[in-house]
Amino acid sequence: MGKWMIYGANGYTGELIAREAVSRGMSPVLGGRNAHKIRPLAEELSLEFQAFPLDEHAAAQLEDIDLVLHCAGPFHVTSEPMIHACLSAKTHYLDITGEISVFEYTHSLHSRAAEKNVILCSGVGFDVVPTDCTALKLKEEMPDATELALGFDSDSGISPGTFKTMIQGLGLGSMHRKDGVLKTVTLGTQRRTIDFGRGSRSAMGIPWGDVSTAFYTTGIPNISAWIPMSKSKIYSTRLLGAAGPLLATDWFKEKLQGQVEKRIQGPDSSVRANSPAYIWGQAKNQQGIIKVARIRTANVYDLTVYGSLEIVRRLLIERIEGGYYTPAGLFGSSLVENLPGSGTFEIDTFYPRQ
Known part of the structure; x- marks a missing residue:
């Protein structure tokens, strides 16, 4: 080696x-x-x-x-x-x-x-192994897919480094891929209901890495990424978007990062052991047929x-x-299935009503 x-x-x-x-x-x-x-x-x-x-x-x-x-x-x-x-x-x-x-x-x-x-x-x-594998699995199940949505649900804690990365993105909004091109959208404007693997929940679109990587993995031209969030929090997030110019300033980010240094610690082993992640993906073709993939994995860290x-x-x-x-x-798509703590993909197919 x-x-x-x-x-x-x-x-x-x-x-x-x-x-x-x-x-x-x-x-x-x-x-x-x-x-x-x-x-x-x-x-x-x-x-x-x-x-x-x-x-x-x-x-x-x-x-x-x-x-x-x-x-x-x-x-x-x-x-x-x-x-x-x-x-x-x-x-x-x-x-x-x-x-x-x-x-x-x-x-x-x-x-x-x-x-x-x-x-x-x-x-x-975690960014982006499980969702990237889900994207490829759905492409294998539906080679003619034209739309792809990916997401995850987890009660995981957050590390200082991850928190600082999130701060750097403040004020930039969300992002999806439309007809092969990355497009910025106001955070909080993408909403839907999703069952990530433990019941249907309100969800919001986020600027997750798969809007970039899944396109190169699958070639599917329309891609979005999602996390569960209550309707009230989605509404608050949308209002926060109006403060974008302030959130994007170096002064504001430096203030927040200073607080991270003082207050944020990464999740300990007991938290990680009891916080699995639920990965979800949905592919759709021009005929309206839908394939949904789900898999449970270890904690995000x-x-x-x-x-x-x-x-x-x-x-x-x-x-x-x-x-x-x-x-x-x-x-390959099986990469995530072979990692400790991971299950196997479950695939469901839904046909449009006639």
């Missing part, structure tokens, strides 16, 4: 991944910007570590690294320099982002990655650990041509 690095190993999710990797007999190099934050974990786990910033010299730190699992957000800031360092060093690049702009940027580098024989795959965690490590493991032993990939594009 090749040599690989977890960059951002001192963060909440990076540390979870590092600990699970060691429990599986893997020996990642721990990386990050601050040696004082990385060294204690590296010493505890008896792992090598490297501390370096993501600047023009970063590629030199990756010369003997075969693969980087990038866990240091916010990814719209950190992914571009790490990707280019990986391309320069001919090192495979994975990350655990859910940010649409990062997915689109990573996809734009497909030709260069193919020339370098480097694999680029963003979103190897545990699935990020399991999904990222499985993709790392397979990339280090399998020979795959370089280029941009989505998780399901790499390893």
